Amino acid sequence: MKKSESLVTTGNTVLLALAKGVCPICSLVRAFQNEIIERLQPNDASRVCNYHAWAIAASAPASSVAAVFLSMLRGANSEKGQKEHIDCDLCWAIREHEMARLHEFAHEMQRRKFAEWLERFGTLCRFHGAVLRRKLPEEHAQIVAKVTENNQHQLEELLETFAAQAQSGGHAGGGILGRAAEFLVAQRGLTR
Ligand SMILES: [Zn+2]
Numbered sequence: 001m002k003k004s005e006s007l008v009t010t011g012n013t014v015l016l017a018l019a020k021g022v023c024p025i026c027s028l029v030r031a032f033q034n035e036i037i038e039r040l041q042p043n044d045a046s047r048v049c050n051y052h053a054w055a056i057a058a059s060a061p062a063s064s065v066a067a068v069f070l071s072m073l074r075g076a077n078s079e080k081g082q083k084e085h086i087d088c089d090l091c092w093a094i095r096e097h098e099m100a101r102l103h104e105f106a107h108e109m110q111r112r113k114f115a116e117w118l119e120r121f122g123t124l125c126r127f128h129g130a131v132l133r134r135k136l137p138e139e140h141a142q143i144v145a146k147v148t149e150n151n152q153h154q155l156e157e158l159l160e161t162f163a164a165q166a167q168s169g170g171h172a173g174g175g176i177l178g179r180a181a182e183f184l185v186a187q188r189g190l191t192r
Pocket residue numbers: 023024025026027124125126127128129186187
């Protein structure tokens with residue numbers, strides 16, 4: 001994917017995303033994905049995966065989507081080489097963005113206040129927690145491990161309560177199922 005104006009990211013930061021109580025990397029990557037799909041121009045992408053083709057088809061306005069698909073059909077960029085076995089230009093751009101955000105997160109961890117806040121209140125999905133643990137120095141990796149452990153224990157307790165209630169006919173608190181899915185495999189719609 002060429003670096004056109006349409007793919008420049010907005011001013012969201014790890015810091016802002018973290019305050020929302022969900023995995024900040026997931027939130028930022030998903031926001032980036034929505035943004036590039038919405039602002040996609042003809043020639044921005046020549047090859048897309050199943051998930052992204054349908055996401056583009058469902059985006060608006062229809063005239064821009066038609067122009068994007070026309071450009072793909074006519075193969076304006078079909079001569080571009082294969083990039084690291086990822087056959088979708090959007091997946092590729094999103095992966096690059098994810099790496100940049102993980103790097104930003106690792107950098108923020110160097111600030112004691114950030115690390116302390118994360119340790120007490122932070123949320124990370126299991127996938128991004130694992131990536132960060134491999135990337136960070138030992139001291140910071142331990143904090144991340146503690147955060148995902150805390151998140152997991154909290155989810156286990158909430159799910160046990162939810163399952164018991166659901167068995168006796170209660171349906172309240174179903175949002176916990178979405179939170180569990182998010183923790184297990186990252187936010188909905190993030191392809192791997
Ligand atoms: Zn995540």
